[in-house]
Every structure is written in structure tokens, then in C-alpha cells.
Amino acid sequence: MAKATLTAEVVMNEAVAAIDGVLAATDVDDFTDDDKITPREVRQFLARLRLLEGVPFSNIVADSALLPIESIRFFYVDRGWTDALTQGALSVGTVNTGDRAQLDRLYGAIEDEIDSEERLVRLPGGEERQAGRAGLMTGFLLRSRAVSGWPGLHVRAYAREPDGNDEEILPESHPDRLKLLRLERLAPAVMLALFDGMPEVVHIEEPKRGLQFGVSLTETASNTYSASIPARNVQTANYVDENGAEVETMAEAKRLPVRFRPGSPGVLDLANTGRAFLDDDSLGMGSTLDGAEFALQMIRFPYRQVFGDPQVTSDFDIAAVFRPTLSKEVGALTTDFERVFDAD
Amino acid sequence: MVAVGKFVLYDGFVPPLEAGDYDLVARHTLDSPDVSGLNVETQSSRVRITSPRFKLPPDQILSTFPPANSEGAYESRLPQIVIKRRTMPWERRPLRPGDPDVPHAPEEAADRNTPWLALVVIAEGEGEISVETPIADCVTPGVPMTGPSDVVKGLYLAVPETVVRKVFPTVEDLRLLAHVREVSLADTENALGDDDGFMAVVLANRLPQFDRVACKPVRYMACLLNLEGQLDALPAPTPPINTFLATQFVFNAAAVTPSQPVDPDLRFMGAEVDTVFASPFAGGEVPRSGPGTRAVLGGTTARVNAGNPTRATAATSSRAAEWASGATTARISDIASSSNSEDVAFAVRDAMKAGFRIPFEAYVLEKTYRFPVLAHWSFTCTGAGSLDTIMQELDVGLLGTLPGPDAEPPRPECLPPVGGDAPPPADKPRVPPEVTGTGHVGLAHKTREGEDRRAWFRGPFVPFATRRRHHEGDLPVLAHVSDQLRLTIPDGREDLSLAIAFEIGRLLALSQPSFVAGLMRWRREQFGAERARLLNGNLGKFGQFAGMLDLSLNQGVAREVGRRFLKVASADLVANFGDARPIADPGRPIDHLAANPITDLANGLEIDRQVLTEAQRLHDPAVLDRVAVARGASAETLDPAIMQALDAGLDESLRSVLTQGAAQPERDLRRSSEQDQDALDVLIQRQTERRKKELD
Incomplete structure (x- = not known):
């Protein structure tokens, strides 16, 4: 006759030994079916915190002089800072020494999970999910009228300039393109973008709301403007240069002057502008002018500003920068500060 | 079909008919060499082609x-x-x-x-x-x-x-x-x-x-x-001009x-x-x-x-x-x-x-x-220029680049120069900030002792690539309080950047009750999960639980252990708990009665043995109803009511004895919680019915 052998003592001993932390899954990744240790809501909160959601702007940019009006500032994201941020958030859940001991054991795994979660915060439709360890994070802050006047600016960052010219658009999952981790207007005129890697070029593009038509204005004298458009061959839709040869980019194209109506600022004289187009053989417009050909000449692709390599200056010797000699100047600065603060 | 990202331009699509009212007139002419006057009525109908004229839908x-x-x-x-x-x-x-x-x-x-x-x-x-x-x-x-x-x-x-x-x-x-x-x-x-x-x-x-x-x-x-x-x-x-x-x-x-x-x-x-x-x-x-x-x-x-x-x-x-x-x-x-x-x-x-x-x-x-x-x-x-001029005039730099000493906020060129009775430009509000090449900014700092000091602060955005310092052992892997991240740097001042980040993270987390609740729940589950895992391991060592237990986190551990234990235990009761105890202990055997109980019983009751054998065979004590029982002579002297009660008592005693004798030993008493209707039930039912009739 058999006998049950499970005693209360055995159970108790094992429960006490349970504090010796080993990882237990609490969640499963929807796509990869990997086990996740960190519960989903905690993971998502920490990932958004990593992207500085909710962090007061004065803690991001400590002084307004660092981001003057009409400026763009590129930066690297200090992972140490964001790690400290997540550690602070995690510290809320620890109450006693046992908790902290356990969190110590778990932290490495939590950090890895947040690293991979970072890329899932912003998932635009039609793009593939990207995975992998978190690497270098960079970005820029733009404070400009361009942000307030053109809501919905497109921002693209490329690890390698696409095809060597500025007129290419690659999908976000392309290896040459960097994933945009966060793109947000923090204030009406301040935009923050975070990239998943180190960009070689950054494109900021005018929002596309259908095609637009227009000219390039040049101020020739005080308040006097002339306008021109890049020449295109209407048969092939390619740009043509001074010699009538087709060229790839707008920058190389010949400029065609645009005529205006006297006495009316900004009003185009279309018929005469069009006739001038007809006279130019390299445009292939034939003998009569029609609306489609004219529209093709006047199409303005959304303006795209290209920012090149932001002159990486790495390997600062921290000790050299924080030299005590600075404190002498700082002393003078302090008095200045005091004067200003006293004046308030 | 046009490819995505491409477009085709057309000069225009001129519809064959303009908007307006039209008359459709159909005429049919029939000719025959033999018959004249084959006239067909003209059919006319009115058609209106509509198009917006004063309002575009x-x-x-x-x-x-x-x-x-x-x-x-x-x-x-x-x-x-x-x-x-x-x-x-x-x-x-x-x-x-x-x-x-x-x-x-x-x-x-x-x-x-x-x-x-x-x-x-x-x-x-x-x-x-x-x-x-x-x-x-x-x-x-x-x-x-x-x-x-x-x-x-x-x-x-x-x-x-x-x-x-x-x-x-x-x-x-x-x-x-x-x-x-x-x-x-x-x-x-x-x-x-x-x-x-x-x-x-x-x-x-x-x-x-x-x-x-x-x-x-x-x-x-x-x-x-x-x-x-x-x-x-x-x-x-008009004659065109090139500039306006x-x-x-x-x-x-x-x-x-x-x-x-x-x-x-x-x-x-x-x-x-x-x-x-x-x-x-x-x-x-x-x-x-x-x-x-x-x-x-x-x-x-x-x-x-x-x-x-x-x-x-x-x-x-x-x-x-x-x-x-x-x-x-x-x-x-x-x-x-x-x-x-x-x-x-x-x-x-x-x-x-x-x-x-x-x-x-x-x-x-x-x-x-x-x-x-x-x-x-x-x-x-709202302004002269366009996006390209705005973008090209941007001050581009890495974070930490300060504007030049004479930098002015840009104003529209057409604004008249400040002068006359316009207020002079306000003084610059303060001296430029103290910024190092590493992106640190010197800020006023009041220590806990109340001392006014200056400390370094750097936000998350820095002008050069940084490493995760705790990966390299410079810092504790995990800080539990912000003070663990306060650094003193060679110039004697404190660098509070990370301590501030820690504190911001803590405050942001505390500001979200749902996150705090999530963390506390997780904390509970972490211990629960560990207990479950270890119990799994240990219970698995015991013979009858081997491979049976798989505790997961979401179930309450105690409840789950209990449930599993019952399941395992009930799978083979004899093995786990031993044999079931019989319902009644057998009495002490009486040797001289053991040989032929039916005969002994029949002799004792003075009834035909055949009746008892029959009752046993049929499992129906009702057979006994037809047996005549001899009565003592004094029975006639008793009150009929008492006699009846005595009769009934006798009947019941007899039947209970018979029922016990006819009990089915092969019935599985453990298995069935619901009672089958046995002979005694039938008997009781009949007696109850009889009583009811008599009372009526």
C-alpha cells in the first residue's frame, strides 16, 4: 500500500528558496512568440520612456541658448541617461531588500527587452517590424518657423546616401534607411526626431499634399523679385541643362525665366511665359502650348532639405574638459548669474 | 494603369456634349416601290446634361x-x-x-x-x-x-x-x-x-x-x-516683365x-x-x-x-x-x-x-x-520666402553649439529698423550659459545642506557618441536610488545628470498609477512564479506526481497545487490511499448456523423452506406476504387495534431481517453516491402506501 510523501515542510522550504531569482516569463511577443519576462504594460511604458516621452523639455535641453530660434541641433542620445531614467521608473516597484536583490538579477534581461521594444513604439503602416539589439540612437531638434508653418514635415534619415543623389526615397525597412524611432512636435515650433542609428544624411521634406506648382523666387533688388523654374523636356519629363542634354537632378537643370504682369505683384503672365517655353527647342514642346505641358514645367516637387554628415567629433577626453581651470571663469560667471538673478 | 508614384498629365478632357438641355429627335423613313405614304411618327425626347454651375458639390x-x-x-x-x-x-x-x-x-x-x-x-x-x-x-x-x-x-x-x-x-x-x-x-x-x-x-x-x-x-x-x-x-x-x-x-x-x-x-x-x-x-x-x-x-x-x-x-x-x-x-x-x-x-x-x-x-x-x-x-x-529659404537659413549645429555673440532672433527684413519712440531692445536676459564641449551645462544647485553651489547637468542629448557606462563597470549596473548616480568629476563639482534622470524616471513612473500597479502586480507574480517553478521541480520528484505537475504563473499556486494533488491522488485511489474500508464489519461467525442458514431460519420461523429460497432467489420479500404464520390462541383476546399494530411490527422486523439477509455483497458502495432502489426501498414504499390508504 502506497503512502503520500508531500509534507508541509518540503513545500515551505522550497517556497523560501524561491527568492533565488530565476527568470519567469510573464508575456509572449505577438510576432516572434518569444517569452518576455517583463509584463507588457511595464515594457511598453519603459520603451516610451526610453524615447523620452513625458520628460520635461527643460530636462532635455537645459538652456534655451542651446536651441536658439531658427536652428537645428543634431545630437546623440546618451544611453546612460535613458538607462538611468528607466532605472528610476523601475525603482518604484521595489519596496524591500528582497525586491532590490531580485531586480538586480532581473535587470539585464529587462534592459534587453526594452531595447527591442524601443523599435515597436512607432510602427508606421506598411513597414516591416525591425528587431535587434539597441545600438546608437541619434536625432535632431528643430526650432523654426518651418515646423509651425508646415505641419507634417517628412523626416528621413539614411545611413548611406541613397544612390548618391538627394532625390531618392527608400522605405524605412531598407538597410540604408534608418528607422525613425520618434517624430513629434514638442511645441508649435519645436520638432524632435530620433533615429535608430547614425545617419549620414538627413532629409527634411515639405509635406506632400498632392502635387504643387510654383516657381523659385529670387530677390534681384530691394523688394523686386524674379522667378525661374528648372527646365524639363516634356516628352521625357527629365530635366535638361543649358546644352539641351537631359540631366538627373533639378540642381543641374537650366533655369527658365518666368514672366509677370506689370503692376500686379505675383501675377504670372502665363501666355508669354509659355511662348518663351515654345521657343526653347530643348524642351520638346512642339509648336502649340497646352495645359499639360505647361503644368509639367511648373510642377514643384516638395522641397527637400538635405543635411549632410554632422561633423562627428567623438573621443572627448572628459577629464580634459572638466579641468579645474574652468572654475576660475566659472567664478566670474557665477557673479554674473547672481547679478541677473538678484535683478529679478 | 499608372504606376505608384507616377502620374500622367493630360491637356484636358473635353466632353462631347456641354451641360444643358438637349432634344433627341428620332426620325424613321420607310420606302417601298409598291406602297406610298409610309410615314413614321417622329419621336422626340428631352435630355438634360447636368453639371455644377454655381456651387461645386x-x-x-x-x-x-x-x-x-x-x-x-x-x-x-x-x-x-x-x-x-x-x-x-x-x-x-x-x-x-x-x-x-x-x-x-x-x-x-x-x-x-x-x-x-x-x-x-x-x-x-x-x-x-x-x-x-x-x-x-x-x-x-x-x-x-x-x-x-x-x-x-x-x-x-x-x-x-x-x-x-x-x-x-x-x-x-x-x-x-x-x-x-x-x-x-x-x-x-x-x-x-x-x-x-x-x-x-x-x-x-x-x-x-x-x-x-x-x-x-x-x-x-x-x-x-x-x-x-x-x-x-x-x-x-500686356507686355510681360521679368521681375515684379x-x-x-x-x-x-x-x-x-x-x-x-x-x-x-x-x-x-x-x-x-x-x-x-x-x-x-x-x-x-x-x-x-x-x-x-x-x-x-x-x-x-x-x-x-x-x-x-x-x-x-x-x-x-x-x-x-x-x-x-x-x-x-x-x-x-x-x-x-x-x-x-x-x-x-x-x-x-x-x-x-x-x-x-x-x-x-x-x-x-x-x-x-x-x-x-x-x-x-x-x-x-505669413512670411516672405518659402520653406527652402527658411531651411537654408537654419543655424545648423550639434547640440551644445551656442549661437554667436551677435546672434539676434531673425525678423522679417521688411520690418523698419528699431528706432524712434520704439522701446529699445531688451537687455539680453542673462549671460550665455556655461557649456562644455561634452554638452554639460553648469547650473545653480542648492545642496541638501543648503549651500549654493554650481553643478553640471547634461540632458539625454549629447554632441558625441556615448557608451552605456554600466556595461563597462564604471557605474553600478542598477541604481536603486538617485544618489548612487551622483558623480564627482575632476573639477570638484558634481555631475548630477544621471541622478536627475533617475529622479525624473521615478517621478514619471509615480505619476502613472497604472504603471505603478503594473509593477506591483509583477512583483507579486515574480515571487509567485518562482514558488510555482520550484514546487514544480520538487513535486516532480515524488513518484506519483512525476511529470504530472506543470504550474504556470497565472493560476494561484495554492489552488493549483490543491487541484493537481486531488487529480493525481484520485487517479488511483487504492495505490494512493489504500483499500476502502467495508461499510459494515462482519459479525462473529456462529458455527452451527453457518452451515445452512436458510433451513435454520425456516425452521425457526416455522415456515416452508421453499418460501425463503424463493424470496432469496427473487430478492423479493413480498413473497412472504402470502405465508401464513401460526398465532398463539390468546391472540383473539387482544384488542384488534393492538393486534394490528403488533402484526405490522412483526412484518417490519421480519422484512428487515430478510432484507439484510438478501443484501447484495457485490454492490460497489464506494462508487455510487446515488442509491439504487433496493428491496427495502420497495418494501418501505409499499408499506407507506398501505398506511396512507388505511388512514384515508
């Missing part, structure tokens, strides 16, 4: 540029409207039979390719947008508007001849301003919600300009106009109308309005419009209307007006959010038209024209 507008009620530096872009139906601009003839000839472009006017629609952009004060007006009044008086109309009331744009001459497209231009675009429907960016991929586009011929004279943003209204019958009003071609002076003046209705606030209600409800407002000009001193009337050059004050020195524009300094358009846009947004939902469309449209409501028609001497407006929207040109 909203679903036909796919997009407008600039977006309605937007602000931006749109100086180098032509406003446009995209219309869903590709034939729309050519569905009517601008020059109808009987309309006046167009002397400067007769061929173009008669050409079917010339659209009847034009997109005209006017600035504030250059024209007047009407309220809903009967369509007969929506065109310049004298222009006939016969034929079917789509609406009873419409809007019109009233403009003086000067504005038509300066701003409206010429007849020759019209063709160039309309085209058809074909895009892929899969290209949401370009298809804009179209159904067939073809859409008509009408461009304006005017680049919106910032007001460089007064240096303030300009509100523009783009109107899609019906030109039917009024081609002759369009301007004649952006400060040139077009027209200002405010300069020719009195300053009293004009209530459109008054104007449209009472005919006496003209006499009320016309009086200032009774002396024939009507100011002429022209460059002189807008003498706001210099941006300060001007006296335009001698009779009315309090004109609003005259008193407004350019600096104060700098943000005027922003206020207008904000007001429109306010109206949009505060109006009740039924009126909101009207209220917003009305607010957008402020500035285009100046009724100048009664005051200008020149001829004024009215054009039906099919669609209109307003936008504000």
Missing part, C-alpha cells in the same frame, strides 16, 4: 492648396484646386452664342479647350464675397444666365475693374491653368480619395505675397469662378469705403443703406483707388480718407499688426470649436470671409464685376 473637391485656413510662407507656390470629375472644367462653354466678342483673343475664347472655370486669388480688401444671393444677382448685371441652374442661391465675388485687370487670368492663360492628372489609385498620397484615378486640376495665376509694406501677413481668398458669358471682362494681354515689385499695390476696398463697421445684414436687408453711407462722398470727393490711397509706406500711420481720420488701418502700427493674422486664424479655430454643430459650417465660413466683406461696390467709380463663386477658401501668407 463638396465631394467634388479632392484637395486645395494651400490648405484652407492655413498659414505659411506660400510665396512661391501657385494655389490650386483638385476636382474629382476630370471633365469638369470643360463641361460648359465660357463663350456662349450671343455673348460679347473677345477682341484680344477671339480664337482662344471660342476654343472648346478653354475652361469655363478659373481659380482667382484675391487678397483682403481686393474684392467682396457675398452672402447667399439669388443666382440672377450672382453675375455682373446685364450678363444673361439662362438655362438650368444647379442651385437657387449662390455666392458671388464682386471685384472692381482694377482687380480684374491686375489679378484675373487672360483668356489665353485659361487653357494653361487647367489640366487633367491621372495617378494610381493605390497611391494614396496622390490619389486623394478619387474613384477612377483621373482628376481635374485648376491652378491660380498668382503667387500669394507677403505684405512687405506694412510687414504683416496677408490673408488671401482663393475663389473658383464661373466665367460663363464674361470672357470679355478678362484683361487684355512685391510692394506694388493692387486695390484696397477699405480705402474707398467709410470706416463705419458695415453690417452685412443692413446692407442686404435695407435699401436705404446707400443713403446712409454715401453721405461722406456727397461733395464729389470720392477718393480714387490707386497707389496713393494705401499710404501705409513706412509702416506707421497714414491719412487716407480725409473725412474719416479714424480709419482702423491708419491707426495700426505695423508692429502691433504683426500677429494680426494669427489672431484671425485662432479666432476661426475658436469658432469652429465653440459653435454648435448645426451652425458650425456657416459660422466658420463666415469668420473666414472677414476682410472679404467690405461692400465697396456702391463707392467705387469704376465698373465692378460679379462672378459666381463655385468654391472658395482662405489662407494666410
